[in-house]
Amino acid sequence: MAKGKIxxxxxxxxxxxxxxxxxxxxxxxxxxxxxxxIIDYDNCIKCMICWKFCPDICIVIEDENPVIDxxxxxxxxxxxxxCPKKCISLVEEGR
Amino acid sequence: xxxxxxxxxxxxYGAMLSRVQVIAAYPITPQTQVVELLSEMCAxxxxxxxxxxxxxEHSAMAACIGASAVGARTFTATSAQGLALMHEMxxxxxxxxxxxxxxxINRAMGPPWTIWTDQNDSLSQRDTGCLQFYxxxxxxxxxxxxxxxxxxxxxxxxxxxxxxxxxxxxxxxxVDVPDQxxxxxxxxxxxxxxxxxxxxxxxxxxxxxxxGYYELRYKIEEAIQRAKSLINETGKEFGxxxxxxxxxxxxxxxxxxxxxxxxxxxxxxxxxxxxxxxxNEGKSVGLLRVRVFRPFPAEEIRELLQxxxxxxxxxxNISFGHEGIFAQEIRSSLYxxxxxxxxxxxxxxxxxxxxTVENIKDIVNDTIKSDKPSGDIIWKGVRL
Numbered sequence: 001m002a003k004g005k006i007x008x009x010x011x012x013x014x015x016x017x018x019x020x021x022x023x024x025x026x027x028x029x030x031x032x033x034x035x036x037x038i039i040d041y042d043n044c045i046k047c048m049i050c051w052k053f054c055p056d057i058c059i060v061i062e063d064e065n066p067v068i069d070x071x072x073x074x075x076x077x078x079x080x081x082x083c084p085k086k087c088i089s090l091v092e093e094g095r
Numbered sequence: 096x097x098x099x100x101x102x103x104x105x106x107x108y109g110a111m112l113s114r115v116q117v118i119a120a121y122p123i124t125p126q127t128q129v130v131e132l133l134s135e136m137c138a139x140x141x142x143x144x145x146x147x148x149x150x151x152e153h154s155a156m157a158a159c160i161g162a163s164a165v166g167a168r169t170f171t172a173t174s175a176q177g178l179a180l181m182h183e184m185x186x187x188x189x190x191x192x193x194x195x196x197x198x199x200i201n202r203a204m205g206p207p208w209t210i211w212t213d214q215n216d217s218l219s220q221r222d223t224g225c226l227q228f229y230x231x232x233x234x235x236x237x238x239x240x241x242x243x244x245x246x247x248x249x250x251x252x253x254x255x256x257x258x259x260x261x262x263x264x265x266x267x268x269x270v271d272v273p274d275q276x277x278x279x280x281x282x283x284x285x286x287x288x289x290x291x292x293x294x295x296x297x298x299x300x301x302x303x304x305x306x307g308y309y310e311l312r313y314k315i316e317e318a319i320q321r322a323k324s325l326i327n328e329t330g331k332e333f334g335x336x337x338x339x340x341x342x343x344x345x346x347x348x349x350x351x352x353x354x355x356x357x358x359x360x361x362x363x364x365x366x367x368x369x370x371x372x373x374x375n376e377g378k379s380v381g382l383l384r385v386r387v388f389r390p391f392p393a394e395e396i397r398e399l400l401q402x403x404x405x406x407x408x409x410x411x412n413i414s415f416g417h418e419g420i421f422a423q424e425i426r427s428s429l430y431x432x433x434x435x436x437x438x439x440x441x442x443x444x445x446x447x448x449x450x451t452v453e454n455i456k457d458i459v460n461d462t463i464k465s466d467k468p469s470g471d472i473i474w475k476g477v478r479l
Contacts, residue, residue: 019301
């Protein structure tokens with residue numbers, strides 16, 4: 001796996017094509033989020049439809065519960081729409 | 096070893112001797128034999144390469160791009176509409192800085208459907224950043240493939256070897272097929288610094304805003320300018336090893352000729368006989384062949400044409416709404432020079448119409464006789 005982020009020490013080391021300096025392990029996308037989905041576990045029936053529909057694969061299953069990985073969740077709200085129990089709410093970031 | 100082979104197979108042998116690792120292609124006349132022979136070589140293990148059959152030329156170039164991105168030496172070949180379909184992916188290979196090498200057999204664009212030669216297909220790729228070498232013999236076709244890999248892998252840009260449909264592609268000539276050991280000495284294996292590698296994952300060519308894109312384009316121009324000296328140096332080195340040297344341009348009996356004829360591809364071969372005959376008639380004429388069209392040999396053009404009395408350019412192509420494309424490029428290279436000669440821009444041989452020694456002599460005599468060009472384009476041989 002990736003050793004870490006590449007740091008270019010000399011101008012001539014810079015690649016000639018645009019290239020990411022690290023893998024997605026380093027390139028976290030959570031900061032893109034304007035709205036944050038929050039799961040209400042009291043009403044969650046663990047159907048895992050949110051896990052199945054998340055387009056960025058950032059809902060993981062931990063101890064049979066769906067858990068949102070906020071390091072990567074971009075707040076697209078697909079899970080909010082797809083949840084049959086309507087138990088995922090959206091909270092504006094920064095509030 | 097000397098063999099009698101057609102231009103298409105000269106491309107195949109050039110790719111084989113360059114030890115290409117991936118070939119992806121789609122058949123099109125008059126190119127098909129190039130990849131037919133390569134697929135046979137892959138099947139009987141004469142060549143240790145992966146042959147990828149694809150559903151279009153766009154996919155052929157896309158497959159070459161993928162293979163080149165993981166560090167493989169890649170080759171493809173096409174013609175006319177096939178090259179036009181590759182256009183988007185040629186831009187991609189340039190931007191991604193991948194030295195894919197392709198052979199293009201010059202075939203006029205349809206409609207009407209045609210399979211004969213002219214240069215409009217390859218010249219339509221002029222502004223992509225892909226190198227363009229126009230060969231005038233089957234020997235040069237084979238040698239150019241090997242040289243092209245050597246140049247392209249140093250500057251990280253794709254390159255195209257171009258030959259006339261039928262006049263070279265299906266014409267058999269004696270070709271010295273060089274020894275593999277000698278080619279290996281000339282052309283080292285391809286080891287790019289950054290590659291697609293699942294063990295060290297990176298994204299290539301991702302979204303780049305106005306703060307980064309401009310510099311990447313500047314670096315492409317820097318690289319293709321560097322190719323000019325590299326082509327002359329590697330062409331000279333080729334001569335030392337194989338006995339056949341190549342450069343950006345080729346002079347034939349040019350010396351201090353008053354009138355210079357400029358031609359490319361096989362017309363430049365026929366023109367040698369025309370020049371011999373015209374000199375025997377006592378006329379002060381010489382020939383300059385533009386071998387490399389991208390990067391354009393502006394420095395050589397300026398050095399060799401300044402202070403000449405007259406220049407005649409033969410274009411087997413046309414930029415509709417302007418003029419012949421080689422004539423344009425030569426005019427623009429000379430524009431800021433003090434002693435620039437007048438330029439007669441002739442268009443002839445479109446769609447594979449034969450261009451004979453007599454036709455070429457007629458063109459040169461027309462230039463010698465007239466005081467100034469009759470227009471930006473002088474049509475020769477068009478029946479109206």
